[in-house]
Amino acid sequence: MIEMLKLGLVLMLVALIAAVALGIVNSSTAPIIAIQQELEKQNAMSEVAASLMPDDSLAFDSLSIHNLENPYASCDELLQVVKVFLPPDTSRIGYVFIAYGKGYSSTLQTMVATRMDGRVAGTIILNQQETPGLGANIVIPSKLIEHLTGMTAEECRLRKDGGTIDAMTGCTITSRAVVNSVRQGLEDMSGAGLFYDDITLDEEHAEGGTE
Amino acid sequence: MSLMKDLTNGIYKENPVFKLALGMCPFLAVTTSVENALGMGAAATFVLIASNFLVSLFRNLIPSKVRIPCYIVIIATFVTLVDMVMHAYLPALHKSLGIFIPLIVVNCIILGRAEGFANRHPVLNSIADGIGMGVGFTMAMVVLATFRELLGNGTWLNMNVLGSAFRNQPLLIAILAPGAFILLSFIMGFFKILETRKGGRQ
Amino acid sequence: MEHKRFELAMSPHVGTQQSTRKIMFDVVIALLPALAAATWFFGPGALLIVALSVATAVLAEYLCLKFMKRPVSFAFDGSAIVTGILLAYNVPPGVPWWLPVLGSAFAIVVGKQAFGGLGHNIVNPALLGRAFLMASFPILMTAGWTAPEEWRNGQDNPWETNGIVQEELLEMPNADAISGATPLNVLKQSFDLDKSAALADEEGNHAEAAELGARASGIRHALSQKSTYLNLLVGRRGGCIGETSVLLLLAGALFLIIRGVLEIRLPLSYLGTVALFAWVFGGSGWFNGDPLFHVLAGGVILGGFFMVSDMVTTPVTPKGRIIFGVGAGLLTMVIRRWGGYPEGCSYSILLMNLITPLIDRFTRPKIFGEVKEND
Numbered sequence: 001m002i003e004m005l006k007l008g009l010v011l012m013l014v015a016l017i018a019a020v021a022l023g024i025v026n027s028s029t030a031p032i033i034a035i036q037q038e039l040e041k042q043n044a045m046s047e048v049a050a051s052l053m054p055d056d057s058l059a060f061d062s063l064s065i066h067n068l069e070n071p072y073a074s075c076d077e078l079l080q081v082v083k084v085f086l087p088p089d090t091s092r093i094g095y096v097f098i099a100y101g102k103g104y105s106s107t108l109q110t111m112v113a114t115r116m117d118g119r120v121a122g123t124i125i126l127n128q129q130e131t132p133g134l135g136a137n138i139v140i141p142s143k144l145i146e147h148l149t150g151m152t153a154e155e156c157r158l159r160k161d162g163g164t165i166d167a168m169t170g171c172t173i174t175s176r177a178v179v180n181s182v183r184q185g186l187e188d189m190s191g192a193g194l195f196y197d198d199i200t201l202d203e204e205h206a207e208g209g210t211e
Numbered sequence: 212m213s214l215m216k217d218l219t220n221g222i223y224k225e226n227p228v229f230k231l232a233l234g235m236c237p238f239l240a241v242t243t244s245v246e247n248a249l250g251m252g253a254a255a256t257f258v259l260i261a262s263n264f265l266v267s268l269f270r271n272l273i274p275s276k277v278r279i280p281c282y283i284v285i286i287a288t289f290v291t292l293v294d295m296v297m298h299a300y301l302p303a304l305h306k307s308l309g310i311f312i313p314l315i316v317v318n319c320i321i322l323g324r325a326e327g328f329a330n331r332h333p334v335l336n337s338i339a340d341g342i343g344m345g346v347g348f349t350m351a352m353v354v355l356a357t358f359r360e361l362l363g364n365g366t367w368l369n370m371n372v373l374g375s376a377f378r379n380q381p382l383l384i385a386i387l388a389p390g391a392f393i394l395l396s397f398i399m400g401f402f403k404i405l406e407t408r409k410g411g412r413q
Numbered sequence: 414m415e416h417k418r419f420e421l422a423m424s425p426h427v428g429t430q431q432s433t434r435k436i437m438f439d440v441v442i443a444l445l446p447a448l449a450a451a452t453w454f455f456g457p458g459a460l461l462i463v464a465l466s467v468a469t470a471v472l473a474e475y476l477c478l479k480f481m482k483r484p485v486s487f488a489f490d491g492s493a494i495v496t497g498i499l500l501a502y503n504v505p506p507g508v509p510w511w512l513p514v515l516g517s518a519f520a521i522v523v524g525k526q527a528f529g530g531l532g533h534n535i536v537n538p539a540l541l542g543r544a545f546l547m548a549s550f551p552i553l554m555t556a557g558w559t560a561p562e563e564w565r566n567g568q569d570n571p572w573e574t575n576g577i578v579q580e581e582l583l584e585m586p587n588a589d590a591i592s593g594a595t596p597l598n599v600l601k602q603s604f605d606l607d608k609s610a611a612l613a614d615e616e617g618n619h620a621e622a623a624e625l626g627a628r629a630s631g632i633r634h635a636l637s638q639k640s641t642y643l644n645l646l647v648g649r650r651g652g653c654i655g656e657t658s659v660l661l662l663l664a665g666a667l668f669l670i671i672r673g674v675l676e677i678r679l680p681l682s683y684l685g686t687v688a689l690f691a692w693v694f695g696g697s698g699w700f701n702g703d704p705l706f707h708v709l710a711g712g713v714i715l716g717g718f719f720m721v722s723d724m725v726t727t728p729v730t731p732k733g734r735i736i737f738g739v740g741a742g743l744l745t746m747v748i749r750r751w752g753g754y755p756e757g758c759s760y761s762i763l764l765m766n767l768i769t770p771l772i773d774r775f776t777r778p779k780i781f782g783e784v785k786e787n788d
Contacts (some may be wrong), residue, residue, distance in 0.1 A: 070626075160602060162606070162609065
């Protein structure tokens, strides 16, 4: 009995020391990690938004859009849309959103910049773990990504699915994941009335409370 | 003298991968590029040295009945430390090593050395052993990663070595999982031949 | 080496070397008619691919045996020739010349000699070589199709057919047109359209769904016009080099059966399963598939008679052989119908090769008078 207690005490001591050490390191690295991730996201947004307007001083403001469930993306989150504007002017020149599509071996995260008329301006793949040399080639500025530029939701479809975009040979699943997730995002945004044709409300109202 | 022996032991004579066949999971998984191999090697070496040091330091204090849980806590702590520090200061490497950093916890080399060496050797020897094993593990990974990156991508440490004609049609399988197993078996076979030749001469 | 450490001679566990030779050359003879068909439909380029593949296989076998200090006479027992031919038969006719060389060398070195030579290999070396090529060069291996007889009415110089196809591929890796040339590829595309139609239907775009569905059935209709049973039998269709002419493959198989080399259980259970499965699940509904199309199109005739029936890598017991054939047939059809590839013949055989020892173990006949062990 005494021995059991002693052993337990030793284990507790070891765990306690470990926990304290981790806590100290975590408190000093956590803010850096947060800054790092924010910076990464900002860089990606600036990169993709440059296709809307090549200007370093573009600013972003996230919109809260509700009731935008995305049944075909493998991500339960609501669509996160960011409005792009050029300060000091606060009127929006386009949007950036992230599309999630289930590919061959991973969920592809595609960041898309769209113009106000609902056309794609630029696309980058944020995250993917597809087969190296095949699906992973989608991150190399591929013809497929180039082809997406200028597409509306209706046009954004693989040739095999009745559209005009050629899938990358040997990786239809990856290509389809990107194209379909982008289309889904465009459709959802259009459904929320974010594009010019649909905008009937005045600016402030449509933004649903963000300042 | 014996310190020197402990240091070099892990590099060739008891190379954790090629001779002891330990740590195969990270070895096969992250060797798709030399960069990843070096990053993983550095992280694993750090954890190995630190855990060997602590285990050896407290080898007389830790009751033998609970030594394995204690080792695991020590190792897990250091792995988490590496994970956090890497995430904060080397985000690109952290992203490409992904899940394999937390998996250092279950790397058999580290627990193996804690149990098999550090808990019955003095501190300095244990550190030497940790360095040797870590370097041996890193070297083994760099060897395999060299083959895989060269054949599967035409590059070495992201430098274009084999020319763009090769890069258009590389030997993709080398960078995929089966290629890792096939190349590993060839490298192990090569060491076996070396050993047999050496044994024959004696 | 000054002295031999082992006095034991390693040998394949098949009778005498004489009979291995005989069997292998029978198989080579049985495979030759299909080569004639391949040359007729795909041009001399196909012949060149087969020749290169065979030469590499024999050379690789010779060098391996030399390196391992084994009798080099094994290199000429004909088994390397069979592996070389089968590998070449399993690649598209439009591949560049170095592809079969690489595949053939891999098949022999890794697939056969690394395991200890003929009789010790766990999987069919030729199919392993093909799997290696598929993993390494997926674009060339899934898009290097040439249309039958194209070389005689299209290209000026038939020897350049290979080069042209390859250049097109490298220049426009997104080209969809080239990759749709085999009957099974076309069928797969129509099923893909069906899937998109179902998706569109779910989304509520009924007009679009109807249009996609109509396109899918249009493709299937065109396929049935172009790939008639006659065309498939004769071999006038796109596909791998060796799978073109069903008639000539069957002639070769008949020769092997007469010579007593081919055991009929394996091919029959394999092809029977493929046909049954195709009838039940192959169509867009139930029980309206086209079994004959699924047997004639693709590589199951070649696979069924020349690769499922490989002696080394398939079970030895009669019951085991039937299990093997049924299992391979099921896997083939599952891959064709629901998998990512249009054809599943080679992977199904490779997978079944791996569990061959297990099948043998469980179908081992009871020795007369043997008492069941208590377990």
